[in-house]
Amino acid sequence: MKIHEKIIETILFICAAIATLSVLLITVFIFKEGLPVLKSYGVFNFIFGKTWSPTNEQFGALPMIMGSISVTLGALVIGVPMGIACAIFLAEIAPKSVVKIFKPAVELLAGIPSVVYGFFGLAVVVPIIRTNILPIIQKFNPDANTSGYSILGGAIILAVMILPTIVNISENAIKAVPFEYKQGSLALGASHFETITKVIIPAAKSGIITSIVLGMGRAVGETMAVILITGNMPKVPGSVLDSVATLTGTIAMEMGYAGPMHQRALFATGIILFVFIMMLNIIASTTLKRVGRG
């Protein structure tokens, strides 16, 4: 073998090795930095502790865990029905001319940087919650109060951010349903709507579930937009109008000024996030398998 071929091969090998190694390194690093805190503070105390007060060496991560869960769930509650409805509309109902306008618009959403979403949320959604939505809620619950920086605000913006993922993947899944199924249903006297709800969507459900899981992953991991909107109060929330801090937001904001102990606690928070996303992936792949077996 010529020398330059040998060199190219080696370079290729190094590139491949770096990609694999970095995953490994990141994992090892996070666990190495974070595990000692988990051990000394106690895993249980860390996960279920309600007080996050790094200056007093109190590292209860429950507020952030609840923060991430609540904002993500909220985003799914708003974004999933909207995204699936949009996908059905694009794949089955809209005339071609409308699809030509709608689809690029949805895809454009995916290209907007998250800090812009965050700024939009801060400038538009947060004030609307404070001045327009709060009075409505106060009619039912006079004690309600909010600054606008809230789970609700974060959920609304995250819902829009996960729309392109849900719409695109669901739409492809719906379009991949064989025309024969649709034809068979219509030939039995089913309406278009019945055919969509009873045949097409069930046949596309594994793709639709995939889209939801990927959207959920994006919502859990989103940092910048959430920092700007949710208020970053490390406190277990009592309502959707409360401010929360999320796992990602807390790490991003506090890492810069954290002392050694605090820093390690943030790495431990990273472990929680890591496990969180792993669990999500496992749940997703097992449900997918179950659905696939039909």
Added chain:
Amino acid sequence: MVNNTKIKVRNLNLFYGEHQALIDVNMDIMKNKVTALIGPSGCGKSTFLRTLNRMNDLIDGVKIKGDVLLDDVDIYGNESDLINLRKNVGMVFQKPNPFPKTIYENVAYGPKIHGIKKKSELDEIVEKSLKGAALWDEVKDRLDKPALGLSGGQQQRLCIARCLAVEPDVILMDEPTSALDPISTVKVENLLDELKAKYTIVIVTHNMQQAGRVSDYTSFFLNGKIIETDLTENIFSNPRDKRTEDYITGRFS
């Protein structure tokens, strides 16, 4: 001949955009008989069949002129109701197309759509329809299994059962055995003989022996026109038109 006509087709012309696929088609389809449509591929048999339950409505750019009368009511008239039409005129497709649901759910789909909710009633319909399609004995122990696990021949009979379950008067079949093995084909053919006591059947086939075996009447299509329609025995033993004779004797170029 008095009042034995189930469907009357009068001066039917169909265009796919600029392309005319059916030209001045006239035909009387007899009640409780099997009518076969034969002809070379691309001559408009499937297109014609789909005009009888308005499945062509799904295709963009289709224009239809002329009348199709089902029990003397124009199915393209404004007052006619598409859902009722398709309930009365069932269709079995070339490629078996059971839904990715259980065997039971496939058969119960139509009745459920049309408003039957009671489990006992649905159970009864499912059993009756599967028996009607000569499939009951093969699947009665696995009604809750996926329909896609059945063999091709069983799938096609399931599609026939699914169609029977909504109690149509007419069943349209577009080359229903072309994707099946010979044994399954015989099963479906035997079934047709039983079904015609209750239903009016129109079947497209490219297999002339099949037309000879299963049908009472045969129509020969060529380039979007009907060349002749007659009793099947006449078509095969004594065709009036030279082109029909050429086609059935295989001398067609």
